[in-house]
Every structure is written in structure tokens, then in C-alpha cells.
Amino acid sequence: MRNIQEFIRSPIFSSSARVGILLYLMGVEKTSFTDLLKGIGLPKSSLYLHLKVLEENGAISMRETLFRGRPRTVIQITEEGKRMVNEYLNLLEDYVKRGDHESFL
Amino acid sequence: MEDPIRLLKESEALAYRLYTREIRRRIGIFYLLVASYVPIVFLMEKFFDKLPVAHNDVLEMLAVGYFWFIMVVTIGFLIFRTARIEVAVTRLAYLKSFRRPRRRGKFFLLMVSIPSFLGVLAIITGIGLLNVLANLLILLFILKWLRRMQRIMKVEGRPIDEYVAAVSAVLGIIGGTFIGSLALALTAGFAFAGLHSLWRSWRWEP
Numbered sequence: 001m002r003n004i005q006e007f008i009r010s011p012i013f014s015s016s017a018r019v020g021i022l023l024y025l026m027g028v029e030k031t032s033f034t035d036l037l038k039g040i041g042l043p044k045s046s047l048y049l050h051l052k053v054l055e056e057n058g059a060i061s062m063r064e065t066l067f068r069g070r071p072r073t074v075i076q077i078t079e080e081g082k083r084m085v086n087e088y089l090n091l092l093e094d095y096v097k098r099g100d101h102e103s104f105l
Numbered sequence: 106m107e108d109p110i111r112l113l114k115e116s117e118a119l120a121y122r123l124y125t126r127e128i129r130r131r132i133g134i135f136y137l138l139v140a141s142y143v144p145i146v147f148l149m150e151k152f153f154d155k156l157p158v159a160h161n162d163v164l165e166m167l168a169v170g171y172f173w174f175i176m177v178v179t180i181g182f183l184i185f186r187t188a189r190i191e192v193a194v195t196r197l198a199y200l201k202s203f204r205r206p207r208r209r210g211k212f213f214l215l216m217v218s219i220p221s222f223l224g225v226l227a228i229i230t231g232i233g234l235l236n237v238l239a240n241l242l243i244l245l246f247i248l249k250w251l252r253r254m255q256r257i258m259k260v261e262g263r264p265i266d267e268y269v270a271a272v273s274a275v276l277g278i279i280g281g282t283f284i285g286s287l288a289l290a291l292t293a294g295f296a297f298a299g300l301h302s303l304w305r306s307w308r309w310e311p
Contacts, residue, residue, distance in 0.1 A: 004109045016112050020119030023197070027120070027190030028127055039123045089196055095109055 004091040012057050013088055017042060018050050022059060022085050025077035033062075033073035051075060059084055117197050124190050125255075130306040132251050136270055136299030138175045139244065143277070143292040145171055169236065176243055190254070216246040234282065241278040245271065266298040266305075273298075 007013050012022070017040065025031065037047055054060045059081035065072050077085075146168045153164050220239035227235035248271050252264060273294020281288030 005107070008107050008109050008112055013112075014107070016115035017119065019112065019116035020123075023116055023120035023193060024123040027124055027193040031123075036123070039126055040119065092109060092113060 004088075004095045007088055007091055010057075011053050012059055012084065015050065015053075017046075018054055019088070021050065021054065022077065022081060025060065025075070026082060026085050030074055030076035032067075033075060036075065054081070113197075120193070120197075124194065126306050128190065128251070128254055129302050132266070133299050133302030133306055135179050135247070135251070136266070136295045136302055138178060138299075139270075139274075140292050140295035140299055142172060142175060143281075143288050172240055176247070179247060194254075216243065216250070220246075237278055237282045241274060244274045244278070248274070266302050269294050270298040 012018055021036065021040070024036075033047075033051075037044060040047055042050070051060065051062060055062055058078060061076050061078055063074050063076075065074050146164075149164060149167055149171075220243040223235045223239035223242070227233060227239065248267060252267055255264065255267075273290045277288050277291025277294065281291060
């Protein structure tokens with residue numbers, strides 16, 4: 001099993017924005033690019049790059065749909081993405097339990 | 106070496122910001138659904154008044170049915186979908202405190218069983234007030250649940266919309282039973298809370 005340090009050096013978990021997006025998608029399953037852009041406070045190009053990394057690593061899927069006659073990009077977490085987030089949280093739990101958790105309070 | 110906790114804290118802040126808006130939007134939809142109750146029943150009444158047959162029982166059944174439809178839609182589509190957010194949020198909260206969050210099974214059981222019991226009792230005894238009480242309780246339980254979600258996510262600021270909704274629920278449902286026009290308080294309060302919630306969600310306010 002990988003340790004947390006290895007995990008946070010991986011393309012997905014090395015960025016707080018990407019982890020934040022995944023944590024959000026864990027709760028809502030899917031969202032639109034526009035909604036995400038409004039809330040995340042990042043430039044469009046940066047958000048797109050973050051999403052591309054997540055998609056290339058199989059954590060999310062992006063698809064174009066039509067909504068009220070306009071194109072809309074729907075972003076959805078994949079089963080693999082959910083598994084990765086759960087593994088990440090499990091590793092973090094172990095890491096915090098080992099005695100470093102005061103820094104989180 | 107990168108600090109995993111610092112990274113998680115930044116990610117969590119971002120996820121909470123996005124969650125808060127989502128929950129506010131769902132709360133807004135719920136409030137507007139409740140606000141529609143009195144106008145819909147009023148329209149039903151107007152429609153049935155035109156019919157040349159006695160219709161009080163049918164109207165009452167439809168009104169009760171519509172109220173439960175709102176609750177089923179709310180619980181089915183809004184709360185259960187929001188429950189996924191709760192799972193993610195409580196998992197993050199556990200990482201901070203190492204206290205298992207309280208399970209909401211008992212709360213849900215209470216939320217469904219008490220009003221259902223009162224509803225059945227109302228049918229058996231014919232005491233309409235029990236049904237009114239059942240409606241009020243289920244509404245207040247839902248409000249409490251939504252407020253709990255906001256507390257878990259440490260949403261700051263006064264929950265004005267929730268206060269307005271709670272007061273108008275009591276005033277509209279209980280008061281409206283004795284003085285018909287007070288039922289409008291339910292519509293006015295929930296319409297305000299719903300529109301204000303959607304406005305806040307649109308403006309990305311918690």
C-alpha cells in the first residue's frame with residue numbers, strides 16, 4: 001500500500017484545487033463546468049487544466065451535453081475517482097492517528 | 106516535504122465553499138415548494154367550488170396528498186441527495202476530531218414515525234388538529250436537519266432564512282387552522298426564505 005507522501009506527490013493529489021474538486025464531487029456526484037468555475041475562484045484556463053489532469057488519471061469524466069439549447073460540460077466523478085479519494089482519506093486517517101494530528105486542529 | 110494536512114485543509118476549504126452553495130440552493134427549492142402549498146390548495150378550492158357536487162372530503166384528501174408530495178419530493182430528491190455531502194463532510198470532520206459523528210438513523214426514524222403516528226391517529230379519531238401537528242412536526246424536522254448540515258460545515262452568519270421559515274411554519278400551520286388568513290404566513294415566509302436562499306446561492310453567499 002502506498003503511503004500518504006507518495007500519494008500527495010501523484011498528479012491528482014499534489015494540488016489542493018484538484019483534491020477540493022474531488023471532495024466536492026464525492027458529495028454531489030456531478031456538476032457543470034460553469035457552476036464549478038463560479039465557485040472555485042480560479043481562472044477558466046486553470047480550472048480546465050485541473051480537470052484535464054483529473055480526467056486523464058481516470059478520476060472524473062467530462063462530457064458535452066445540451067442544456068436549454070446551449071452546450072454544457074458535465075463533470076462527473078468516476079468509480080475509480082471515488083476509490084482514490086477513499087484511499088487518500090484512509091491514508092490521511094492513519095497519518096493523523098500516528099500522532100501528527102494536533103496540527104490539524 | 107509537502108505537508109498532507111495543510112494540503113487537505115486547503116482542499117477542504119474549497120470543497121466546503123462549493124458544498125455550502127449547493128445546500129443553499131437545495132434549501133431554496135424546498136422553501137419554494139412549501140410556499141406553493143397554500144396557493145395550490147386555494148386554486149384547488151376554486152376549481153372544486155365550480156363543481157355541482159359535494160367535494161370537501163376530496164379536497165381535504167388532495168390537500169393532504171399535496172403536502173405529503175412536497176415532503177416526499179423534499180426527502181427523496183433533496184435530502185437523500187444532500188446526504189452524500191453529509192457523508193463526505195463528516196468523514197473530513199472525523200479526521201479533525203476523531204469522534205465518530207452521531208448517526209442520524211434515530212433522527213430519521215423519529216422524523217418519519219412521530220408525524221406518521223399522529224397522521225394515523227388523526228384518521229382514527231377524526232381529530233383534524235393531530236394532522237396539523239403532524240404536518241408541522243415533519244416541516245420542523247426537515248428544517249432542523251438542514252440546519253444541522255449547515256452547522257457541520259460551520260456556515261457563518263445568522264440563519265435568517267431558516268428563522269423566517271420556522272416562524273412562518275408555526276404561524277401558518279397552527280395559526281392558519283384557527284384563522285384561515287394566517288395560512289398566508291406560510292406562503293409569505295417560505296417564499297421569502299426560498300427566494301432569498303436562491304439569491305444567496307446565486308451570489309455565492311453561505
